Amino acid sequence: MSQPKIQMTRRGYEKLQEDLNYRKTTRREQISEYMGSAIADGDLRESAAYDEARMQQSENEARIVELEDRLSRAVIVELDEAETRVGLGAKVVVQDGRGKEHKFEIVGTYETDVLKGKISDQSPIGQALAGRGVGETVKVTMPKGSQEFKILDVKYD
Structure with a gap:
């Protein structure tokens, strides 16, 4: 197998x-x-x-x-700089419910480095953001409860 x-x-x-x-x-x-x-x-x-x-x-x-x-x-996964939706390799800026901005880079499971803002595409936030675009709001269920994030920017470089 x-x-x-x-x-x-x-x-x-x-x-x-x-x-x-x-x-x-x-x-x-x-x-x-x-x-x-x-x-x-x-x-x-x-x-x-x-x-x-x-x-x-x-x-x-x-x-x-x-x-x-x-x-x-x-x-x-080859990056497409013209892509506007969140996917592997995307650099995403989101805003939480309190107005605080967070920057993430969506990476593969073995590339994760939370201290550098690199989160897995398989994490709760990564899964919630996948396929979404600027202006959309996503609800993420985490161990300490749910939280909403508004997508402010998506870039590939």
């Missing part, structure tokens, strides 16, 4: 590729040097440094496998 495809922006895809390249080259080398230093220190049976290096190596290799899997299933 094949794994489902993962939609993401080109920027998100490139970021995953950069992370994979870093882990396969620079990070592997760093861990190898750390492990070599631990081995040179002597008895490996009681070497906390060697155990730490092995743990880092294991975590790095697991992340490499995860990144390779995501990249192999990735479908890059």
